Amino acid sequence: MANSTRRGFLKKGMFGLAALPLGMGVLTSKSFAASxxxxxxxxxxxxxxxxxxxxxxxxxxxxxxxxxxxxxxxxxxxxxxxxxxxxxxxxxxxxxxxxxxxxxxx
Known part of the structure; x- marks a missing residue:
């Protein structure tokens, strides 16, 4: 049971890290231009x-x-x-x- 929880945590963490640059690009360019x-x-x-x-x-x-x-x-x-x-x-x-x-x- 502990392995599946650890595995799920790692999958979610990797997905979050992979999506981070995409989100940062969208958020920062528009808000930075406006500022x-x-x-x-x-x-x-x-x-x-x-x-x-x-x-x-x-x-x-x-x-x-x-x-x-x-x-x-x-x-x-x-x-x-x-x-x-x-x-x-x-x-x-x-x-x-x-x-x-x-x-x-x-």
Whole structure:
């Protein structure tokens, strides 16, 4: 009897461990994205990289290319709507900064 209880406990434990990464991925990405504060254009690092919430506002910048948006940049993090250049902040999907580099395959 003790063996079947131990065996059942181990099976349930293994199932729980296997399901844990799936649950964590679903829970953390959505809630984390919602918890990131938006990047202000007035933030020092945003000013340094000429970040604009609306890409069209950057059309006069020499590095701007038509169709270059945060959401097709290699630094864009779709899970969190963040950017590796602006850690801890969300950026607008249709925003732009001078460090834009096209994401491979987009």
């Amino acid at each position: 990131l504060p938006p990047l202000s254009e007035d933030a020092p690092n945003a000013k340094a990289l000429n970040y604009k919430k609306v890409a069209a506002d950057a059309s006069s910048h020499p590095a701007f290319k038509e169709g270059s948006y945060c959401d097709n940049c290699m630094f864009w993090q779709p899970d969190t709507q963040g950017c590796t250049l602006f850690q801890g902040f969300s950026v607008e999907a249709k925003g732009w900064c001078q460090s834009w580099v096209q994401r491979p395959g987009s």
